[in-house]
Amino acid sequence: MLGYVIRRILLAVFVLWGVSTVVFIIVRLVPADPALLIAGDTATADQLAALRNQMGLDRPPLVQYGSFLGGVVTGDFGSSYTQSVPAMQLVAQALPNTALLAFLAVLGALVVSFPLGVVAAVRVNRPIDRIVTTGSLIVQALPSFWIGVVLLLIFSRTLKWLPSADLTSAQSLILPTTVLALPLIALLTRLIRSGLIEVNGEGYINTARAKGMREPAILFTHAIRNALIPIITVVGLAFGTLLGGAVVTETVFSFPGIGKLLVSSIHVRDYSVVQACVIVIAAAFVLINLLVDLLYAYLDPRVRLAK
Amino acid sequence: MTEQLVADSRRAQSPLLSVRDLQVEFTTSAGIARALDGVSFDVQAGETLAILGESGSGKSVTSQAIMALLPKPAGSIVGGSILYDGIDLAKEPVSRVRDLCATDIAMIFQDPLSSLNPVFRIGDQVAEPFRRRLGMGKKEALARALELLKRVGIADAERRISNYPHQFSGGQRQRIMIAMAIALKPRILIADEPTTALDVTVQAQIMRLLAELQAETGMAMILISHDLGVVADSASRVAIMYAGRIIETGGIREVYDHPQHPYTKGLLDSIPGAHAMGEPLRPIVGSPPNLLDLPAGCAFHPRCPIAVPECRAAVPSLREPEGAALGHHVACIRAEEVRSHD
Amino acid sequence: MTTAPTTSAAPAMTKARRSRWGVHTRTLVPCAIIALIAVGAIFVPVLYGYDPLRVDLADRLKPPGSVLPNGSIAVFGTDQIGSDLFAQMMAGARVSLIIGAATLAIAGVIGVLIGMLAGYYGGWLDTVLMRVADIQLAFPAILLAVLLAAVLGQGVLNVIIVLSISNWVVFARIARSQVLALKDREYVEAARTLGLGNFHIIFRTLLPGSLPPILVVGTVELGHVVLAEAALSFLGVGVPMGTASLGSTIANGVQYLSTAWWISTLPGVLLLLLVLATGVLGDAVRDRLDPRLRSL
Numbered sequence: 051m052l053g054y055v056i057r058r059i060l061l062a063v064f065v066l067w068g069v070s071t072v073v074f075i076i077v078r079l080v081p082a083d084p085a086l087l088i089a090g091d092t093a094t095a096d097q098l099a100a101l102r103n104q105m106g107l108d109r110p111p112l113v114q115y116g117s118f119l120g121g122v123v124t125g126d127f128g129s130s131y132t133q134s135v136p137a138m139q140l141v142a143q144a145l146p147n148t149a150l151l152a153f154l155a156v157l158g159a160l161v162v163s164f165p166l167g168v169v170a171a172v173r174v175n176r177p178i179d180r181i182v183t184t185g186s187l188i189v190q191a192l193p194s195f196w197i198g199v200v201l202l203l204i205f206s207r208t209l210k211w212l213p214s215a216d217l218t219s220a221q222s223l224i225l226p227t228t229v230l231a232l233p234l235i236a237l238l239t240r241l242i243r244s245g246l247i248e249v250n251g252e253g254y255i256n257t258a259r260a261k262g263m264r265e266p267a268i269l270f271t272h273a274i275r276n277a278l279i280p281i282i283t284v285v286g287l288a289f290g291t292l293l294g295g296a297v298v299t300e301t302v303f304s305f306p307g308i309g310k311l312l313v314s315s316i317h318v319r320d321y322s323v324v325q326a327c328v329i330v331i332a333a334a335f336v337l338i339n340l341l342v343d344l345l346y347a348y349l350d351p352r353v354r355l356a357k
Numbered sequence: 358m359t360e361q362l363v364a365d366s367r368r369a370q371s372p373l374l375s376v377r378d379l380q381v382e383f384t385t386s387a388g389i390a391r392a393l394d395g396v397s398f399d400v401q402a403g404e405t406l407a408i409l410g411e412s413g414s415g416k417s418v419t420s421q422a423i424m425a426l427l428p429k430p431a432g433s434i435v436g437g438s439i440l441y442d443g444i445d446l447a448k449e450p451v452s453r454v455r456d457l458c459a460t461d462i463a464m465i466f467q468d469p470l471s472s473l474n475p476v477f478r479i480g481d482q483v484a485e486p487f488r489r490r491l492g493m494g495k496k497e498a499l500a501r502a503l504e505l506l507k508r509v510g511i512a513d514a515e516r517r518i519s520n521y522p523h524q525f526s527g528g529q530r531q532r533i534m535i536a537m538a539i540a541l542k543p544r545i546l547i548a549d550e551p552t553t554a555l556d557v558t559v560q561a562q563i564m565r566l567l568a569e570l571q572a573e574t575g576m577a578m579i580l581i582s583h584d585l586g587v588v589a590d591s592a593s594r595v596a597i598m599y600a601g602r603i604i605e606t607g608g609i610r611e612v613y614d615h616p617q618h619p620y621t622k623g624l625l626d627s628i629p630g631a632h633a634m635g636e637p638l639r640p641i642v643g644s645p646p647n648l649l650d651l652p653a654g655c656a657f658h659p660r661c662p663i664a665v666p667e668c669r670a671a672v673p674s675l676r677e678p679e680g681a682a683l684g685h686h687v688a689c690i691r692a693e694e695v696r697s698h699d
Numbered sequence: 700m701t702t703a704p705t706t707s708a709a710p711a712m713t714k715a716r717r718s719r720w721g722v723h724t725r726t727l728v729p730c731a732i733i734a735l736i737a738v739g740a741i742f743v744p745v746l747y748g749y750d751p752l753r754v755d756l757a758d759r760l761k762p763p764g765s766v767l768p769n770g771s772i773a774v775f776g777t778d779q780i781g782s783d784l785f786a787q788m789m790a791g792a793r794v795s796l797i798i799g800a801a802t803l804a805i806a807g808v809i810g811v812l813i814g815m816l817a818g819y820y821g822g823w824l825d826t827v828l829m830r831v832a833d834i835q836l837a838f839p840a841i842l843l844a845v846l847l848a849a850v851l852g853q854g855v856l857n858v859i860i861v862l863s864i865s866n867w868v869v870f871a872r873i874a875r876s877q878v879l880a881l882k883d884r885e886y887v888e889a890a891r892t893l894g895l896g897n898f899h900i901i902f903r904t905l906l907p908g909s910l911p912p913i914l915v916v917g918t919v920e921l922g923h924v925v926l927a928e929a930a931l932s933f934l935g936v937g938v939p940m941g942t943a944s945l946g947s948t949i950a951n952g953v954q955y956l957s958t959a960w961w962i963s964t965l966p967g968v969l970l971l972l973l974v975l976a977t978g979v980l981g982d983a984v985r986d987r988l989d990p991r992l993r994s995l
Contacts, residue, residue: 193970200964203960316845
């Protein structure tokens with residue numbers, strides 16, 4: 051188990067290094083000169099050179115890479131040139147909002163998808179199963195930015211039930227959370243259903259039946275735990291979709307999270323903030339998947355007890 | 358044929374389990390398969406009945422039908438009865454049959470690894486019948502589980518009770534399965550290919566354990582196998598199945614020494630060691646029939662060395678051929694010729 | 700013996716027949732929808748003489764079914780600059796399908812090639828591939844696309860490049876796992892003992908065996924790529940101004956939600972239809988090619 055944990059942590063560190071390097075390379079490909087962007091067209095050549103020197107742009111690429119990596123480790127991504135504050139400070143302000151949104155969406159998705167998946171699996175190929183499977187297929191195909199717009203139109207503009215923008219009240223969280231949770235609900239419902247159906251054919255379920263256990267007891271002791279173990283991994287990966295969905299959803303609802311910060315920074319070409327956003331999101335994703343892997347190992351004795 | 362079996366005066370006492378004309382169908386995307394077609398047999402208290410056949414012959418389906426374990430919704434009992442203790446299990450709702458599982462009829466399966474839940478300690482799994490069915494507390498149930506594990510020969514049971522299934526060998530896993538099955542002292546134990554997944558040396562140990570337990574508890578056993586050798590020493594009677602029917606049944610020595618169905622004879626002839634040295638083995642030609650498209654008449658006739666045109670005309674029913682021992686029934690119109698070929 | 704209730708067989712047979720019929724329907728209907736959208740995408744913009752840059756303020760924000768001054772009927776209404784929404788949606792679908800097909804071709808060929816080589820040769824090549832895939836999977840796909848699009852700038856070609864980069868991993872992984880599963884099979888062993896070269900074994904022996912799951916993934920990925928393009932364009936980092944895209948049409952309509960609901964909603968319905976069709980088709984192809992792939 052300890053060896054497994056160490057290997058997973060090393061892999062996570064490696065992946066974070068890779069992500070940082072990729073971001074460094076991509077941002078250095080920018081055709082526009084960042085110094086020129088900051089100083090503006092009216093700047094003299096001397097001013098530009100001074101700025102480049104200050105930003106370290108005149109140093110050899112490897113030196114730049116080294117100081118960039120050092121910045122990643124210490125959380126220093128330079129200053130936002132539009133707002134003249136450290137990029138990390140902007141990210142730190144936006145991150146809790148996104149975290150709250152993601153947490154609510156995952157929680158809501160679990161609460162909704164669990165009973166749906168169980169009911170569909172228990173009544174497999176019956177009408178209720180058909181409705182649930184077809185429904186989740188449709189929901190999975192819904193473009194999240196479009197469903198956000200449609201929900202805005204219905205609940206905010208037409209019915210005037212819910213506010214549309216920012217983080218002024220708990221109610222303003224309902225629509226973005228729903229939009230973020232929908233694809234996750236569809237995915238989890240399908241996974242729980244197919245996981246339970248698959249487990250249902252396993253020998254130990256028949257053993258439990260032969261022991262005279264009732265179907266509900268079998269479902270909630272023997273079936274659920276085995277069905278959930280592989281699903282946990284997918285939930286971890288689904289966080290990636292969730293964080294990506296947050297970029298779109300936050301833009302639609304002008305929700306002050308890290309996704310909206312990323313998109314607006316891209317539009318004004320504020321690359322230090324873009325870097326900070328991307329690396330922080332990727333780090334969150336890697337961290338979540340690390341936790342998921344450890345949870346997986348804890349739940350499955352075959353992994354936990356492997357030498 | 359039912360009349361013949363009922364008239365069988367050898368059995369004065371009424372059987373513990375009586376399967377009558379059982380019919381099971383499976384719905385597949387390619388059509389309906391009649392997996393069992395008119396299967397009848399009795400199990401007396403304390404005796405061991407072996408059910409033999411190739412895969413697809415219906416032997417496992419028979420046990421699934423008794424335990425209400427037929428895969429839903431594909432498989433269902435469409436006719437016949439399974440009488441146990443005055444109750445027809447074929448007509449009862451599944452939940453009612455499950456109440457009898459473990460306390461009256463228990464079962465062990467072919468693959469002991471997949472039959473044990475990988476994420477629970479084996480102690481908890483063996484204790485489950487005590488806790489769930491008898492409502493015992495956890496401590497007491499685990500103490501009973503420990504006793505059982507010791508009884509089935511798990512070495513160092515005090516420590517190993519908290520291990521997980523993947524930490525045991527195949528033979529040990531089957532011992533754990535047996536411990537679980539006998540926990541509530543069932544009157545009948547169905548063993549579905551209990552040794553097929555095991556090494557030959559371990560096979561013998563498991564069969565010995567089953568025989569010992571049977572002697573101690575007096576439970577009846579239905580031993581399902583495809584291996585004629587495995588059951589030879591422990592079963593008193595045998596039923597041979599082919600394409601969803603019992604084609605020959607009787608005392609095991611009688612059937613093994615004087616097979617009267619060409620299929621049984623073929624099976625016995627294809628066992629290595631059953632012949633004089635140097636004589637080639639004689640396998641049965643052809644392959645088992647497709648249940649979706651059974652041959653007309655006797656299902657075995659396309660592979661039968663002594664088939665005649667009449668074999669295609671009608672499905673032969675079980676009968677007691679001339680010269681056969683009491684209780685030896687064969688479903689072949691040429692049973693007398695098979696015997697005379699000996 | 701023959702007392703079994705024969706009635707039970709009839710409904711079961713109907714059920715069995717229906718399930719087979721279902722695979723046909725689930726293949727044909729989505730194919731028909733995709734074909735219809737493709738035909739519309741090719742011809743409708745031409746028939747309407749659609750010009751994304753034309754501004755006609757007199758005709759702006761007309762509801763669906765309005766009769767325009769020139770006598771034509773705007774079935775889906777007009778947008779904020781007075782262009783016909785139906786023609787615009789079809790022009791957008793054209794961009795979606797072009798980007799989808801091109802991305803699949805590029806990402807598919809590169810991904811399958813790399814995946815098969817990595818799976819076949821193993822060793823450092825395989826290690827490097829799997830680590831690169833790990834890193835890439837640590838990026839939520841849309842994040843990588845947004846970042847790349849921001850750097851490369853707007854443009855149809857850039858969107859294709861961006862989406863190819865973020866999609867090749869899917870193909871590489873499935874091709875790799877297929878090769879790993881197949882390369883020790885007897886018929887591959889047989890090809891090797893016959894003295895056939897690696898090239899022949901990879902492309903003539905392993906590739907055909909690996910194709911079914913790759914096709915399934917490709918069908919489903921088409922929907923994902925179309926959605927990703929729309930999302931990028933919605934965020935303003937996809938296709939440039941002056942190129943119709945379902946995503947940018949939806950984005951443009953957001954300002955007019957209260958007055959002209961159709962601008963944002965109708966293109967979304969088209970998008971949903973297209974993505975749903977590829978999803979259902981993918982499922983049907985999988986069921987048809989190999990029921991064992993159900994867990995994909």
